[in-house]
Every structure is written in C-alpha cells, then in structure tokens.
Amino acid sequence: MKKLKIVTIGGGSSYTPELIDGFIKRYDELPVTDFYLLDIEEGKEKLEIVGKLAQRMVEEAGIPMNIHLTLDREAALKDADFVTTQLRVGFLDARINDEKIPLKYGVLGQETTGPGGFMKAQRTIPVLLDICKAMEKWCPNAWLINFTNPAGIVTEAITRHSAIKTIGICSGANSMMMDIAKAYDVKKADIYARIIGLNHLIFADKIYVKGDDLTDDFIEKLAVGSANNSLKNIPDIGFTARFARALHMYPISYLKYYFLTREMTETAIRDSEKKGTRGEQTREIEKKLFELYQDPNLNHKPKELEQRGGAWYSDTACSIISSIFNDKKEVHVVNTVNNGTTPDLPDHVTLETNAVIDKNGAHPLAYGRLPVKIRGLIQSVKAYEELTVEAAVTGDYATALLALSINPIVPSAAIAEQILDEYLEVNHAYLPQYKR
Amino acid sequence: MKKLKIVTIGGGSSYTPELIDGFIKRYDELPVTDFYLLDIEEGKEKLEIVGKLAQRMVEEAGIPMNIHLTLDREAALKDADFVTTQLRVGFLDARINDEKIPLKYGVLGQETTGPGGFMKAQRTIPVLLDICKAMEKWCPNAWLINFTNPAGIVTEAITRHSAIKTIGICSGANSMMMDIAKAYDVKKADIYARIIGLNHLIFADKIYVKGDDLTDDFIEKLAVGSANNSLKNIPDIGFTARFARALHMYPISYLKYYFLTREMTETAIRDSEKKGTRGEQTREIEKKLFELYQDPNLNHKPKELEQRGGAWYSDTACSIISSIFNDKKEVHVVNTVNNGTTPDLPDHVTLETNAVIDKNGAHPLAYGRLPVKIRGLIQSVKAYEELTVEAAVTGDYATALLALSINPIVPSAAIAEQILDEYLEVNHAYLPQYKR
Amino acid sequence: MKKLKIVTIGGGSSYTPELIDGFIKRYDELPVTDFYLLDIEEGKEKLEIVGKLAQRMVEEAGIPMNIHLTLDREAALKDADFVTTQLRVGFLDARINDEKIPLKYGVLGQETTGPGGFMKAQRTIPVLLDICKAMEKWCPNAWLINFTNPAGIVTEAITRHSAIKTIGICSGANSMMMDIAKAYDVKKADIYARIIGLNHLIFADKIYVKGDDLTDDFIEKLAVGSANNSLKNIPDIGFTARFARALHMYPISYLKYYFLTREMTETAIRDSEKKGTRGEQTREIEKKLFELYQDPNLNHKPKELEQRGGAWYSDTACSIISSIFNDKKEVHVVNTVNNGTTPDLPDHVTLETNAVIDKNGAHPLAYGRLPVKIRGLIQSVKAYEELTVEAAVTGDYATALLALSINPIVPSAAIAEQILDEYLEVNHAYLPQYKR
C-alpha cells in the first residue's frame, strides 16, 4: 500500500479526537497510513492523553492507520504529505491575557478579530514560519493546512514569507451553510453559498438551495428571526430586522464585533465579570474534556466536544485534504491569495472565498468588484491584517502600534498604545522578534 | 416526465448530426424531451434533410426525444431551457467573400481571427441580438449557449447588449487537451490544462496529466515535434523549437495567424490559388455531407463529418449544458465575462478560460496578472474585439475602420480602409445597421 | 471691458466679507465686473446686511466691481462665469440638531466627518443638484466652485449626477501648509506638501520647504510638539509622540475624529454641556459678526471673522478661480474625480489631492498605491461617502442606514438606526426625497 502521511502540529489539542474521527470516517478516500501527532515538551502530558484516545478510536474502527505520538519535529515532518496545525503559543493563559488586557480599557479583546487576534498573531507567526522552514527541509512538497487562528492573518504570513504550499481553513463558512440547511430542512450538501471577505469577516451574498437562488428568502428569514447563526462562541445579539434587510447578505456571527462593537464590548465586559472571558470558559471545558479523554474505555469522539465550538472543523479539514489528494476539483471556502479575485484588494493578500481545490491547490473563483456596503470594512480590516503580519515578522514597534490603531474595533490610537505596551510586557517570552 | 426543451438555431447546419449524437449519448443525464431545429426560409431544404437524419438517429437510439423541425421562431423558443446557435448569416458564400477580398490585398481573410472574423461579426451580431430579444420575450430564463463564430466577439456582444444568460463555447480547448492526451496515451479526462486568453487565442500555461504538472515535459515534446496540434482547418506550419521553448506555453493553432502572420498569409494565398480558400473547401465538404445525409438508411453520425473540423464541438456543448442542468460545478473552458479574472483586461469584456459551471452559470477561476510574453497580444486583440462589437451594434464607419486597422493581422490602416469598403459593398444586404 | 461674472450662492453668509476681501486683493488678475450675492427669502435680512458691507468694501477699495444682491436665481446665474456655494440648508439650527442627536447616544455628531456630515449631506445634495440643473440652463459653461460641506461628498454628488464642471475646495490643506510655514518661519508660498486622502481626511506624506524634503524633520517637530495644527474648530487633543512618529505623515486635525474617536467623543460631550456644541458656539459668533457688519462705518473685513475658523477659505477660492481663469497650471489641493490617481479607490469617486488647475479644470497628479497604514481608513470612509451620496439622491432608507452604520465613528448599527430615525424625524421638512 502507498504511504499517506499526515502530521498534526499541536497534536495534544483537545480538538484532535474530532480530527481523527473525520479521517476514520473518510478512510476509503483518504487511506492514511501514518498519522503523526507532534507537540512540544510542555504539551507532552496532553499529547499522551489525547494520543491514546486517538489510538483507541482507530483500533475500534478497525483500520490500519498508525497513530504516532512524538515531540521530534524531524521524525514527524520527514516525507509528510499533509501537515495540519492547531497550535496555541502560550496556551490558554496567553489567550486569557489577550482578552483581559483590552477589557481593562473598555476594549474588546476578541481572540481573532480584535486586539486579541493581533497579539495571538505576534506570538504565532514566528512559530509557524519556523515550522515552514522545517518543512522546506524535510517535506518541501507537503501541503500545510492551516487552522491556527487568526487563520487569515497566519495564512497571509505563510504565503508571503515561505515557499511552502498552504491553504488556510476555517469551519465558519460550513457552519453558515449548515444554518441555511437547517432553515430549509435539507442536507448541507444541498446548500451552496457564494462567500466573500476575510477570515471571520465573510458574507454570503448568494444563497442557493439545490441550485435555486433563495437569497431573498433567506434574508427575510434572518430579518424575522426564523433563521439564525449558531456559532456557540459568539454572544447572541441579533441585528435588527431593518439592518438585516438593508445589508441583504448573510454575515458570519463574527461580524457583530464590527457592526455592533459597542453592544459586543458591553456584553464582553459583563460576561467577563459574571462567567469569565471565553478563554477562561474554554479552560474549564478543556479541563473536563481531558478528564473524559483519560477514560481508557472511551474509544470514540465524546459528545461534549461539540460545546468546544469547532463543530465543522474536522469536516472542513478532511474534505479539503481529500479534494487535494484525490484531485477532485470541488469548490470549498478557503483562505488563499487574492491574485485578482477582487480588484478591490491588493493582489498578494489573502481572502476567504469559494475556490476550486485540486492537487495543485486552491483556485479562487473571480468575484469582481466588492459591493460598496461591505467594501470599506473588508479593505480596512485587510490593511490592519497586512500591518499585523509585518509587525509579527519584523517586530517593529511602530508597525505594531499602527496595526492596532487602525483595527476598527479599537476606538483610539492612544488606548491602542497602552494596550500594546501591556501586551508586549506580559508576552515578552514569546516575542523574540521584538527587541526591548 | 419533466419537460427539457432544447432549441438549435441554424438547425439545418451540417453540424447538427454531431450535436444530436452527443445528446443521444448523454440521454441519461440530459433527458431531452423536445429538440427544436429552427432555421430560416432560405435554409428550409437543408433543415429537412438534416432534420430527418436526426429523427432517424433518435429512433435508432430508441429514446423518447422529439425532434421538431420548424421555421417558426416563437414556436421554437417558447419556454425553451437551452438555446444553441450555429448560424451563418449569408451562408458560405459570404464566408468566401470574407476570405477572398483581403487576399486581393495580400492580407489574410481568416474567418475568425482576421478581417473575415470582423466581417462575420458585423453580419452576425445584429441577428444574434435579435434572437436575444425574442428570447427575452419567450424564454427569458433560458441559457443561450453560443457556438457562432467569432464566438468570443459574439458572446461579448450578447453580454453587453442583452439580459439573456449566455456562455460562449468553442471546441478548441478540448481539442488541445485531446492532443495532450494523445501525447501521453491517456484519456482526455486525465488531462487538465489551465487556459487563458481570448477565443481562438488561448494558451495552456499549466498542463496536468492525472494531476501531475507535466508542463515542462509537454513543451519539450512540442519543441521536438513529438506532440502536435491537430486542428484540421489550420495549415500545418510549425513553430521553431527555440520559439516553442521560449514561449513555454501550449498555444492553440490559431495563434500561428498572429505569430507567423507572414508565412500563414503566403500559405493562404497559395492554397487559395491551388485548392480554394477554406470556405470553398468547406462548400465541397458540405455538399458531400448533405448527399450522405439524404440517404434514408443512414441513422447515425457519418464518419465523414469529422473532416469538417469540429471534432469536439458536440462533446463541449453537451457537457457544458449538462453541468448547468445538473448543477455539477465542473470546470470547463468557456467564454465568459472577465469580471476581475485578470486585471490586465477590462472587467466587462469576455475572455476564454477555465470556469466552474453550475446552474447559475460560469464562474471563472481568478488568474491574476497575465505573463508579459502573452499580455500585449491578448490586450491588443481584445481592443480590436471591443471596437468590432461596437461597430456591429452602431454601424459606425469610423469605429469599423479603427477596428480593422488595429487588428494585428492587418498590416496597414490604408489597406484596412480598402478592404472595409469592398466588404461593406458586397455585404450590404446583411448590414442594416450601416447607413449608406 | 470684458465681463467677468461671479455668483455666490448663500451670499448672506457671514463668510462673504472674507470672500469679497479676497477678490478685492486680486482684482488685477481677476477683474470681476459683476459679483452676485444670491440668497433665499429666509436669508434676505442677512443678505442685506452682509451685502451692504460688501458694497462698502468695494467702494473703499476704489475698484469698478458691481455687487448685486438678489433672491432671483435666474438673474444671478444667467451667463455667470464662476458660481461659488456656501449655503447651509436649515441654517445653524439644523446643524445643532446634527450635533446633539448623536451625542444623546454617546456618538460624535461632527458636522463633516461624523453623523452630522451624513445628515448635512442629505439636506444639501438635493439643493445643490437643483442648482446644477439651473446652471445647465442659464450658465452651462460656468464653473461651480463648491465649498459647501461636507465638501468631498457634495462634490462627488455633483460629479456623478450633473454635467456641470466643478471643483470642490476646502481651506484645510492651505491651513496645514501655513502651519508648516510657521514652524520654519517662512512664507506659505515656500511650502509644498504632497497631500492624499478625502476631504477632512487628508495626510501630507511629503513636506517640502523651498523645494527641500523636510518630511522627517517636520514629523519630529510634530512628535515633540514644536509644530502644531491650528484649526480653531477642532479640540486640541494631541497624538502621542510615538504615534506621530509611527504614522510619519502630517494628518489634518480632523483625523483625530478617527484616530482618537473615544477621546474626541468624550470631549464633545463635555464641551456640549459646558459651552455648547460647536454649532451653538458658532451661532453666538455669527450673531456678533452680524452686529459688527451692520455698522455703516465698517468698510473692511473685521478681525473677529478669523475666529469663525475659515482662515484660508478666501485665499483658497480666489487662487483656484484665478488659476482657472488665467489658465495658470498652478498646483493646488482640491477635491476632484480620482480617475486613476490612486488605484486603491474606484475611478469615479472624488478624492482630495494635488492637482494642476487650468482653464480646463483640475488634473490630479498620479499618486499610485496608498500606503497600507492610511489605506484602510481612506477606503472605508470613501465607501461610507458613496452610500451617503446614494442615499441623498435616492432617499432610500436602507442605503441611509448602511451608510451611517459603516461610518467608522459610529460604534453600532443599532445605534445608527436610532440616530437615523431621529434625524429623519426632525429634518423631514428638508428631505423631500425620503418618502415617509
């Protein structure tokens, strides 16, 4: 049998059983012979726990997929076909800092779209670029399937600063399509949505159910509240009916951070006080998950994992890897280089949109000019993202300050400066690129 | 059973058996209930001949597809699902004029890329736009699948001057992929080529065999002559090995009209004297075909039809119609609106490239900047095409003169003027838009 | 002597003496024979007062310039050469509403960049387009020199919806150059700044003193506080030194509304309570000005006018009119159509930048790509401006709601909706385009 080797960096993540479950289900089309779970010394314990669960899952499924647990990067990467990443530099403690420091200044932390995402990018991008360098050495032809948040920004860093082939993925669009499917009581496969935007900032401007354009109908469902977006990790503050109709697109829930900044900020402050930040809640959920995972009788993905908020994560990853591996030319929503998809963004930046996926990568469908109503927001967040990547790569304070100042969620450059200074202070162990 | 109605305008064409053959083969996925062959009074006799052959073919196949022969546009178009066009305004006599007049001035006529294509566009576009108006009335939701040459120019006219949904198709790209398949002794389905350009002016810049990038290898085959382009209707003058390697793309045979203008012109002059122009040869072939078609025992597509030069015509049309009808999201090479596919052409013009085809039309894959080596030619021919459409719609002499003058095959604006004047003279019956 | 006729619409404005003063000073190069001050019935009293002052000023200067006071639009516009506008639909009361309603929701009103500017545009654009129609009838070749705020938005409305030749002007850039001149103790004529952006959202990214590039030096002056922006109507909250250095451009004071939104909002709330909004303060200043203007012995521009905040207003207008009239090809900073000046904005929108001004209008200097650090903000405000113009022309509620929601100063679409509803209520007399 031909070898098919997959590596997951951050293999000790609580998400891993989800991913393994996906590969088990698709074994017929993706006959993985070797699955490496790679982690670092500090993650060794978790890796052991989750890795053994993975091995029990594979055994139960009765398939010849070898699960390897390792801390040895070379062993893991050598001749790999696909590398996925789900790492979190600084673990959840760093995330909790990301969220709490801005809140002190009355600013949303938000780990992907807000200052939290900026800070996570500063920690993560150098690590990812280092992984890319290792890949250039040990598996230069492998595909890097990047989940690591902020996925759009991280993918842009890789495409600009590495020769490794990469696609950035996110479960958000699939989650939206699942919501549409629910509203019409059909299967997700019956739904097709045209998606445009950036990661966690996407709009579905055309919604097809079994090939029929039901955009108007679905927008009305949104307006009257009979359809909804079910992302578990985002507070449920709805748009008004008039705004939903005016926008006339289906926005991902994360867009509330931009369109309802004040209300989302107030909710975050309240929630932080009452039930902790999302990061603190996640720490609790993870703790319980790892308790479950330790059960030697558990040999399947536990139901409780769904609460974690990454429902479509595994499905998204596996189907895209399969479309590459089997040269399927399926259309998926991914993060990839603009390259003219819309002339309203620079050619070299990443965007999130529908793309044909085959053995040679992601080929986005030309979109043309962005509608004015969403153009400015997309452009302004993209400018923030470009500076965020530049800051992460250069460690230049001025660039970092500008990046944070132009993030639309941040209401003041003076406050951005204060947040940045605190951020750099508490994160300095993870920021070798910033000279002090 | 649900109705599926297809209309072919210019149903009396000698190509019709090819098309019918394609639909018979794909009856399972495209269960056509009614197939209308529509023609005009002058084409009645041929329509009868070819139509009866079509009926015999369907009968032999044993499928419940009704072939209707009619001169009544309303009856044909009423509630149609797909309309295909293969008409020739002025018949072959007009084409022969298109070819011979320029030859008098030592200029290639060429019925698609040269002055002949310009003149054919002037006759054809008003007729096609009139058909579109009829469709807006009787079948506003139907798809117009346009084969009529010059297919790129005609498709651009329709997209700019009509609300009818349209895709322009050509067998050229499929023919190129077949040539690649032959060179590797694989099936055409194993080949994927990235195609960019304009109709009859396309380049394959990436060639994949079973998903593997064999571009370099195939270019070398071209250079040493072990692969070739087999378009029957184009004289076999090869590029030099050094040019083939320098270009490092697979050019459609028609590109010889641009890259080897002098040699192709000399050949056309010689051929015209020795064996008649391509139009004159076609007249002979067609005469023989219609003699064959009249045989009441003939109930299948005759082999001699292949000589006619449209080998992949039916395959192209049927597979694209099926991809629309069945919402397949297959990738095909079609003529459609640029809309940002490459920023090196205006957004509103048509180009020929790979596109996802589904129930909602053609969605081209973003290509990005054109390589410099092919950029200028594509841009300059597109400018010619835009003026050609404008001249055909307005009947403005100055626009027509400019169009013909900037066609790269025409070596002089002064000669363009002489050709144009003769053209307008002999074609005046077909050019109501030009005021005299 | 050849006639040179100038018309000022909103002639009863307190600014008029400034404008008249400018024309008196430049009489040699701009020999105005007839100066029409046009106003509406409600402004008649002020027109009389300011008009008589204007007449005394001209008499004192001893030049043959006839000042005409009129309410008759046709008489004023007939055969005019230049038309300037300085009108305020709904007078200062409307402005005070524009400012106060948002403040109730903790949102900056700001009469040009904030919701106040949006509302002012809704009232003003229909009136201006009506004036353009009158001009098309009575003086189709006249130049419309538009000062009316929000000047960029209003100019865009005119360029898109009228055939009248127009240039939008603002004293902001001249004021910035005066600040630079002060910092170096040179004359304003010794300063040249490359300016890019939108009205009230401009950046000087190159600063030349007597032709030498002193950008770095001036930025450092800004950072350490030894240079400053002196716009009287904008609260004096400075950028931090680190932000000034990071931005490394000279931003117009209005940019504090975007970069220091929170601080500016808090200041506006505090000021509103303590000393009234800027509109309320202006009402007081104007009252005093008109008392002064009534003095029959006053025959020159009174010093107190400077407090009004339009210091460079007259200078800007007169020098641009002179550059047109005398075909001077001088470079000025104006609002004009992008037309490729920067590919980061659509071709058809207005921007504010350096342009050659001659008899045939404004010819902006190509700028190329916008620096990332300012790109997103400019693009996002431009999107807001485009929707603002569209809302003003169509009176479409959904467009208005989207416009206000995407203004970067507005922190929530839900609050935008509440502000909009109050706005439409109190302004309904001025909004015939909005159907109720």
Added chain:
Amino acid sequence: MKKLKIVTIGGGSSYTPELIDGFIKRYDELPVTDFYLLDIEEGKEKLEIVGKLAQRMVEEAGIPMNIHLTLDREAALKDADFVTTQLRVGFLDARINDEKIPLKYGVLGQETTGPGGFMKAQRTIPVLLDICKAMEKWCPNAWLINFTNPAGIVTEAITRHSAIKTIGICSGANSMMMDIAKAYDVKKADIYARIIGLNHLIFADKIYVKGDDLTDDFIEKLAVGSANNSLKNIPDIGFTARFARALHMYPISYLKYYFLTREMTETAIRDSEKKGTRGEQTREIEKKLFELYQDPNLNHKPKELEQRGGAWYSDTACSIISSIFNDKKEVHVVNTVNNGTTPDLPDHVTLETNAVIDKNGAHPLAYGRLPVKIRGLIQSVKAYEELTVEAAVTGDYATALLALSINPIVPSAAIAEQILDEYLEVNHAYLPQYKR
C-alpha cells in the same frame, strides 16, 4: 557663486552645439559654472572638435561657463548636478546594421520602434546601467536626464535597475506642439496638448490653443492636410482623411510605423536602395557637420544642424532641467514611471505623458483608462518593451526572441529568430551579457 555642474555623456556627439546653445540662452535661469563633455577613447577626436566649438560659443556669448573636455568618468561625474546622455554604443555603423539586417527579410529596421530599437537597447542598456553605478558612487543625488534612444525603453531599464533619479526626454511632443502652433500661427507657448502613450508612440488627444479646446478643429486640419507633422527623419506618408477623422487624435509621425507598416516597409526598402538607410544618410550629414565644426571661426550653432532632425532637443532638455533646478512645477511631456497614471498599464513601467516637473522630479497627471482605439497598441508595445529591457539586462536568448517576436512591426516569430541570430552575431562585441 554657487557651483552648477552639468555633464554630457557622449559629449562628442554632433548634437552638442545644440545643447550648448540652449544653455547659453538660458544662462540667467541656469547659471552653469561647469559643463563637462565626457566621451570614450574612440570618440576622442570628435570630442576635441565639438568641444572646441562649444568653448568658442561660450566665449562669444561672454558668460563664465567652463567647458571641460574629458575621457575621465570620475572627474566628470564627481559632484555633478545633472547628467545628460546622448551616446551611441557602436556608433553609426551599428545603427546601419540595425537597419539593414531586418530589411534583408523585408522587415523595417527602424532605430527606435522597430527591431533596430530592440538591438540598440541591447547594446545601450548595459552601458547606461554602468553609468548609473558610477553615478551612485560619485554623484548619487544628481539627475540623469536621458535622451539616449530608445528613450522610453532605456528610461524603464534605469528606473527598474538603478536608484539614480531619472527622467527620459524626447523632443517629439514639443515638435508636435510646434506643428500645432504653426497651423494656428501662434507661439509654441500658446499650445498645450494632453499627451498619452509611450516614447515615439504618443497621441495628443486634447489640443488647446491659448486655453481653448481646438481638438476637433485641428483634427479636421489634419484630415484635409492643412496641418502636418514635420519630423524630418520620417518618410512623409500621410494617413487618409477618413482614418485621421476616425482616430480623432494627433499621432506622432512614428505611429506610421505601426498604422502603415506595409507602406513604411516598402518605402524603407526603396529608400535604402536609392539613398541609403536613415543611418547611412546620417553618417553623411554628420561628416559634413564635423567639417563645419572644425572651422575655427565658427562660434555659434550652424544652421545645417537642423537637418539632423533633433530641432526641439535642446529646448526640451534645458527647459526640463530648469524646471527641476528652479522648482518651477511646470508641466512638460516626459518619460517617467506610470505609477497609476493609467490603470491600463502596469504600475512600474514607464510611459510618456504630461507631468509636473519640480525639484523632486516628474509627477505625471492622472490620465485614467486609455481609449480603446489606442489601448491595445500601447499595451502591446509596452509588453515588447518590458521583454526588451529584461533581455538587455539578463542576456537571455529566449527573452530576446520573445521580445522581437511580439514587436508589432515584426510579421513572424520565425523571421524574428533569423534577424536576432544575425544581430547577435554582428553585435557580439557590444553584448557581454549574452553568453555565446
């Protein structure tokens, strides 16, 4: 007195007296203290002759401008303020080869727009880039004012491959404006033309006489033959009246090489046989000029120099240098980087158009989209030019072959290959970058 040092590379050129004459006339605004005429060993004799004439001219004028004759590059360049180039690598013999080799194949040589221009670029660009390197060392802040043909291509090479500030100039646009001035019997200063295109491929699409738009009128003059283009070095074959009206722009005479390729080729062949190529004629003219120059009594620019075809050469150079030196912000037609001037060309390429010239260089006026009728030609020649620069810098045969093949004047890639092979053979002494 402050030093103002000018260096002319190729100082022994027959054009030098024209240039010196221009500086003498403008001494008041351009008080040149030191004028270096630099040449190479092979040009020493001519340098002596022309240099002494220059010294006599200055003496006669009675101004304190020191004329230095030197073969020492460092001495010449050290601390220079402006460097002009008028060199001819390989002298006239190389030019004659450039012209004659293509003619053997029935192809126009043409020393700027045709294959001759390609070949000249291959010889010239390495030399110019070497001069730039020397300038980076000895006068990094000097301006390089490049006349050397093909001026557009050479300027593009410098802007892309050197940090030296440069403006490419050509007398063509001034010559066109002089022709317009003649047609209206006014001074050249009364004419303003909007110019767009590439060097030797420019169109005047707006023609103003004393500020009034007389475009229509002048086009009609062209059509009926009462205005004309007087370039002495281009055969006088006119456009037809209908073409002139259809084009509705004023094309520089060089455009006949593109629009009347066949007629111009036939003329070139005939002329070459009858009176020699333009290069051979030039050799005769130059011989006579140098005989004149040797006359120790000659102390002014001789009349015979006008025949040489560079009438506006000196005027163009001096006025542009003065506009830089005196920070004048005058509008001149120059070759400079596109940078968004028109989105129909890449940002980084050079074009020839109106630009504001000041101490900081050339700032082209935004032009926007190119009219379709001229767009394709400009784009296709620009693609040729880009490959020509790349070939000259890399010495890559394939790039050279592609460049020559896509030049619109060359009718066949196979013939391009033959011409190229002969070219490389006879020029090998001047082509170190091409490995054999």
